[in-house]
Amino acid sequence: MAYPSDLKYTKDHEWLRLSGDTAEIGITDYAQQQLGDVVFVELPEIGRTVGAGEPFGSIESVKAVSELFAPLSGEVVEVNPVLRDHPDSVNKDPHSTWIVKIRASNSSEATSLLDTQAYERLIG
Amino acid sequence: MSDAIADLRKTALNARHRASNARMVAYAGWDMPVEYSGITAEHLAVRTRAGVFDVSHMGQIEIAGKDALAAVQRISSNDASRLKTGQIHYSGLLTPEGTYVDDMLVMRMAPSHFMLVVNAGNAAKDYAWVAEQIKPAGEAAAVDTSSRYALIAIQGPAAGEVLRPLTGVELDDLKYYWFANGEVANARATIARTGYTGEDGFEIFVAPNMADRVWQALLDAGRQADVIPCGLGARDTLRLEAAMRLYGNDIDESTTVLEADLGWTVGWKKTGFIGEDRLREQKEKGVERKLIGFEMVDRGIGRHGYPVVAGDKRIGVVTSGTQTPFLKKAIGMAYVPAELSAPGTDLTIDVRGRSSAARVVSLPFYKRT
Numbered sequence: 001m002a003y004p005s006d007l008k009y010t011k012d013h014e015w016l017r018l019s020g021d022t023a024e025i026g027i028t029d030y031a032q033q034q035l036g037d038v039v040f041v042e043l044p045e046i047g048r049t050v051g052a053g054e055p056f057g058s059i060e061s062v063k064a065v066s067e068l069f070a071p072l073s074g075e076v077v078e079v080n081p082v083l084r085d086h087p088d089s090v091n092k093d094p095h096s097t098w099i100v101k102i103r104a105s106n107s108s109e110a111t112s113l114l115d116t117q118a119y120e121r122l123i124g
Numbered sequence: 125m126s127d128a129i130a131d132l133r134k135t136a137l138n139a140r141h142r143a144s145n146a147r148m149v150a151y152a153g154w155d156m157p158v159e160y161s162g163i164t165a166e167h168l169a170v171r172t173r174a175g176v177f178d179v180s181h182m183g184q185i186e187i188a189g190k191d192a193l194a195a196v197q198r199i200s201s202n203d204a205s206r207l208k209t210g211q212i213h214y215s216g217l218l219t220p221e222g223t224y225v226d227d228m229l230v231m232r233m234a235p236s237h238f239m240l241v242v243n244a245g246n247a248a249k250d251y252a253w254v255a256e257q258i259k260p261a262g263e264a265a266a267v268d269t270s271s272r273y274a275l276i277a278i279q280g281p282a283a284g285e286v287l288r289p290l291t292g293v294e295l296d297d298l299k300y301y302w303f304a305n306g307e308v309a310n311a312r313a314t315i316a317r318t319g320y321t322g323e324d325g326f327e328i329f330v331a332p333n334m335a336d337r338v339w340q341a342l343l344d345a346g347r348q349a350d351v352i353p354c355g356l357g358a359r360d361t362l363r364l365e366a367a368m369r370l371y372g373n374d375i376d377e378s379t380t381v382l383e384a385d386l387g388w389t390v391g392w393k394k395t396g397f398i399g400e401d402r403l404r405e406q407k408e409k410g411v412e413r414k415l416i417g418f419e420m421v422d423r424g425i426g427r428h429g430y431p432v433v434a435g436d437k438r439i440g441v442v443t444s445g446t447q448t449p450f451l452k453k454a455i456g457m458a459y460v461p462a463e464l465s466a467p468g469t470d471l472t473i474d475v476r477g478r479s480s481a482a483r484v485v486s487l488p489f490y491k492r493t
Contacts, residue, residue, distance in 0.1 A: 039447035058476070
């Protein structure tokens with residue numbers, strides 16, 4: 001699967017799509033492959049403030065649990081309602097299935113994230 | 125990474141798994157497929173049709189000689205005198221404390237010849253233990269014959285119809301926990317009606333150089349029925365639904381047979397087996413803790429190692445837990461104080477810092493109809 005060039009990526013295998021000061025956050029195709037079948041996504045409460053690098057939720061597959069980390073600081077403004085009943089959307093369409101939307105308090109933090117090329121190098 | 129793979133042991137089907145793009149993991153020192161098409165798809169295939177597994181990493185120890193029965197009776201918790209030739213039972217290889225060196229299947233190959241099928245990660249330890257502990261039993265020798273066998277399992281309601289055209293063995297006459305010698309796809313084979321999935325199925329012992337032929341024959345014969353290759357991931361979720369214990373998770377050298385609620389694997393009518401005194405004492409006095417099944421009430425999954433708590437106090441531990449693909453529930457097993465072991469009892473599990481409600485349920489979670 002291709003890694004879209006309009007996304008930024010983290011070393012924790014999350015992606016971020018920034019429009020204005022709001023960022024959609026999801027996990028990459030690589031991450032979902034490593035996890036296997038996702039059965040449960042633990043979502044944060046709307047309104048919660050998170051700092052860059054802080055855990056904000058978790059994603060569970062049949063065999064493992066993995067924490068989700070905020071790629072940038074801000075406030076959780078939306079969680080994806082689809083994931084409650086269809087957590088496997090993350091497997092089927094990882095780069096379109098956002099998990100949370102965060103209103104960034106300092107969107108310049110995004111400049112330190114990886115671009116497509118750098119992320120593809122990371123996962124080799 | 126490549127060094128690590130080089131150090132791992134490979135089954136006779138390793139090239140087949142890698143060529144088929146199975147996802148491989150290191151398991152008990154072996155390079156094994158954890159999933160082919162996905163744990164959920166594989167799990168459902170076994171519950172509704174059939175799946176084929178490479179379980180060649182399992183170890184085999186054969187005990188033969190004039191006093192082989194006495195030797196097995198000494199080291200095994202179950203009563204091997206009740207096995208007829210061709211019959212199999214589940215048993216424990218125990219320490220003097222009544223805890224598990226390993227769990228195993230005992231197959232009676234001939235009146236004075238037995239084969240133990242043991243866990244991959246314990247095989248070397250088991251062999252050393254068995255070889256030493258059978259000495260007082262008289263004239264019997266133990267041999268580690270693991271390298272002589274590849275082991276392929278076909279599990280699921282369609283297993284019989286897939287295997288039938290490939291063998292002359294009368295599968296309809298082969299009862300659950302019996303085996304027969306014959307052939308599969310023209311390879312000499314021992315076919316056991318056993319498994320680790322809670323479904324009907326067969327485990328097929330063949331020479332390693334015949335493994336690929338048998339594997340392919342099963343998949344070819346199963347193509348019409350949409351039988352698929354499966355990995356260790358689905359094996360784990362399937363066995364958990366069936367409440368079969370996993371060594372290293374649910375049982376180990378710190379858990380007794382009775383704590384694991386496997387008293388039915390003890391031959392209470394025999395005497396002189398390792399661990400007997402402790403187990404008789406526990407049977408009389410009762411156990412302080414017991415392995416139970418639970419379902420999550422709150423959302424979330426109680427996983428291996430998560431504490432069972434009462435307020436601030438840790439009172440037990442989850443040994444296995446997952447979201448099961450077939451029952452579509454978060455289930456698991458845990459050791460809890462005996463007074464909290466009755467089905468219906470409310471439990472609290474610490475799921476990564478969050479107190480989550482769970483409830484004791486009777487085992488197994490899944491029983492085939």
